[in-house]
Amino acid sequence: MRAAAGGARTAALALLLGALRWAPARGEEYDYYGWQAEPLHGRSYSKPPQCLDIPADLPLCHTVGYKRMRLPNLLEHESLAEVKQQASSWLPLLAKRCHSDTQVFLCSLFAPVCLDRPIYPCRSLCEAVRAGCAPLMEAYGFPWPEMLHCHKFPLDNDLCIAVQFGHLPATAPPVTKICAQCEMEHSADGLMEQMCSSDFVVKMRIKEIKIENGDRKLIGAQKKKKLLKPGPLKRKDTKRLVLHMKNGAGCPCPQLDGLSGSFLVMGRKVDGQLLLMAVYRWDKKNKEMKFAVKFMFSYPCSLYYPFFYGAAEPH
Numbered sequence: 001m002r003a004a005a006g007g008a009r010t011a012a013l014a015l016l017l018g019a020l021r022w023a024p025a026r027g028e029e030y031d032y033y034g035w036q037a038e039p040l041h042g043r044s045y046s047k048p049p050q051c052l053d054i055p056a057d058l059p060l061c062h063t064v065g066y067k068r069m070r071l072p073n074l075l076e077h078e079s080l081a082e083v084k085q086q087a088s089s090w091l092p093l094l095a096k097r098c099h100s101d102t103q104v105f106l107c108s109l110f111a112p113v114c115l116d117r118p119i120y121p122c123r124s125l126c127e128a129v130r131a132g133c134a135p136l137m138e139a140y141g142f143p144w145p146e147m148l149h150c151h152k153f154p155l156d157n158d159l160c161i162a163v164q165f166g167h168l169p170a171t172a173p174p175v176t177k178i179c180a181q182c183e184m185e186h187s188a189d190g191l192m193e194q195m196c197s198s199d200f201v202v203k204m205r206i207k208e209i210k211i212e213n214g215d216r217k218l219i220g221a222q223k224k225k226k227l228l229k230p231g232p233l234k235r236k237d238t239k240r241l242v243l244h245m246k247n248g249a250g251c252p253c254p255q256l257d258g259l260s261g262s263f264l265v266m267g268r269k270v271d272g273q274l275l276l277m278a279v280y281r282w283d284k285k286n287k288e289m290k291f292a293v294k295f296m297f298s299y300p301c302s303l304y305y306p307f308f309y310g311a312a313e314p315h
Helices: 002-018 080-096 102-110 123-139 188-196 235-239 287-298 307-311
Strands: 050-053 068-071 200-204 206-212 215-220 226-229 242-245 263-270 273-281
Touching (some): 080 102, 080 123, 102 123, 188 273, 188 287, 226 287
Parallel strands (some): 242 273
Antiparallel strands (some): 050 068, 200 226, 200 263, 206 215, 215 242, 263 273
16 A cells, blocks of 8 residues: 555656756755855855655645745745645635646645756746636636746746646636535534634625626625624624625525524725625534534634735725
């Protein structure tokens, strides 16, 4: 079993290195102590680059297919602690499987493979992942981050990591694909992670739903609202609660097929607009939901909260 796992990792590493437009003859056996620190993005470092094992508690990249990473990485992180903290922000996007090369692209930056010089992702790899994942991020109100702008990366005729698994998203979304905001978590931990990722959590009734510019607008009933996590919501927000489901006009949302009863909704406030992150039918018999609501403030949100939430309004 152990030999088979090692063979799989070796094959995956060969696949990654095969994606390089060019690679040096020596990799992990290179004498790193002889390196001179290279400036990355115009910044120089006092410590020479070093080669480290990718730790198991770096889940974004632990299964990427190679064992060793270099520090500083290509995002100017100089310590493993900083890499772990920042990389954890991207786990939700990886879980969405918006593109088959998402992990390869992100790990080429967070945990670059150990070679005798830094190898950046090709611009075409960045563009392919952005095409698959940016619409999903935008649905939640997140722009494609400045640090990942594709013009920063080399063209494919330079030394770089190319597209590996194709230019299409991992699962090309069919017309009937459920809206991203309507994909449900069934465990208390999953619900609490969603609550961590949201500025506010409300138990409410929905009066009506309107379609506007490709979005759905959920208009709350005047009464019977309970602010479970108020966050940045002001009195004027709660007086007439209107939630925008970005790009939600053309996808199904089973929870909203009927509007009777109450709903558990989570969202973010971005540029004065309330964006829907998740919606559930309120079920008082659901033990996982009851547990999540009761203990949401005990959950270690700081380990999950994405750094690109800077677009949200401060609480």
